[in-house]
Amino acid sequence: MSQPAAPAPTVSPDEVRRAVDDVRLWYHTIELPHGVASPGWFDLRPILDRMPWPDVRGKRCLDVGTWDGHLAFEMERRGASEVVAIDIPDHSMWDIPIRGRKAVSGTLDAMVGEKASGFQTAHRLLGSAVDRRTISVYDLDPAELGTFDVVVCGSLLLHLRDPVRALEAIRSVTAGVLLNTDLMRVGTTLLHPRTPVTRLDGDPNLVQWWHSNAAAHRKMLETAGFDVVRSVRPYAIPYGDGHPPDRGLRDRVNATIRRALLGNDGVPHTAFLARPAAL
Numbered sequence: 001m002s003q004p005a006a007p008a009p010t011v012s013p014d015e016v017r018r019a020v021d022d023v024r025l026w027y028h029t030i031e032l033p034h035g036v037a038s039p040g041w042f043d044l045r046p047i048l049d050r051m052p053w054p055d056v057r058g059k060r061c062l063d064v065g066t067w068d069g070h071l072a073f074e075m076e077r078r079g080a081s082e083v084v085a086i087d088i089p090d091h092s093m094w095d096i097p098i099r100g101r102k103a104v105s106g107t108l109d110a111m112v113g114e115k116a117s118g119f120q121t122a123h124r125l126l127g128s129a130v131d132r133r134t135i136s137v138y139d140l141d142p143a144e145l146g147t148f149d150v151v152v153c154g155s156l157l158l159h160l161r162d163p164v165r166a167l168e169a170i171r172s173v174t175a176g177v178l179l180n181t182d183l184m185r186v187g188t189t190l191l192h193p194r195t196p197v198t199r200l201d202g203d204p205n206l207v208q209w210w211h212s213n214a215a216a217h218r219k220m221l222e223t224a225g226f227d228v229v230r231s232v233r234p235y236a237i238p239y240g241d242g243h244p245p246d247r248g249l250r251d252r253v254n255a256t257i258r259r260a261l262l263g264n265d266g267v268p269h270t271a272f273l274a275r276p277a278a279l
């Protein structure tokens with residue numbers, strides 16, 4: 001069992017700012033001491049309460065695909081007794097489509113730098129006790145990690161060649177519930193509210209595979225042996241201050257549609273709370 005989070009270390013505002021600047025790319029906007037927020041590509045803060053959280057107080061929790069760790073730190077903040085967070089060791093371990101395999105991990109290395117640097121910086125500045133391990137989701141094994149009361153997996157399935165195999169591995173370590181979020185295609189969700197529809201994206205640069213509608217997200221969970229117990233209204237994960245501007249005409253039109261349908265601009269998502277079905 002890990003210890004409860006230590007009190008935040010005494011660091012000066014300058015030290016916090018320097019530590020934040022030393023991270024080449026922040027994926028998450030994370031609130032750090034002295035009112036400093038990391039300049040993330042994505043800012044989960046406004047949508048955290050739109051996710052179907054279970055009560056994590058006193059629970060053993062796992063965050064799958066943690067990147068800078070925002071969801072892991074959030075579970076710690078909400079009172080989890082222990083939080084383990086997993087991610088791949090480096091960019092070569094993404095499920096990169098074969099056409100990008102030679103080039104893309106080098107591009108990501110140059111753009112992002114060391115995979116764990118944002119997590120380690122936030123972990124230190126927050127005085128966190130989250131236990132980060134380098135394990136692929138496909139290799140989750142209860143014999144190694146034990147089982148968890150709560151598992152959270154955010155925005156990972158779209159990046160995996162085999163999302164159902166990954167969900168089966170997650171199921172093997174889920175004793176309680178899984179909170180799974182994934183990108184949602186708005187058009188196919190509106191056109192096919194009850195039919196699972198997934199578009200194969202195959203973009204090697206962004207390592208994107210499956211763009212699902214809400215019904216396909218649910219169906220993947222069911223196919224992997226989960227029963228959905230709660231769903232929420234779709235939401236959009238807002239871009240953070242570090243996100244590159246991408247404001248072509250098409251993007252601006254889509255942003256207007258997203259604002260009208262989901263309340264704000266960002267990447268449309270669905271989230272489900274699920275438990276392992278009795279098989």
Ligand SMILES: C[S@@+](CC[C@H](N)C(=O)[O-])C[C@H]1O[C@@H](n2cnc3c(N)ncnc32)[C@H](O)[C@@H]1O
Binds near residue numbers: 065066071088
């Ligand atoms: C799009 S980010 C999502 C980050 C965070 N979970 C969230 O919801 O904001 C996907 C994360 O999954 C990680 N990842 C990719 N392939 C993985 C794998 N096979 N096993 C575990 N994590 C993986 C990536 O390194 C990255 O940190």
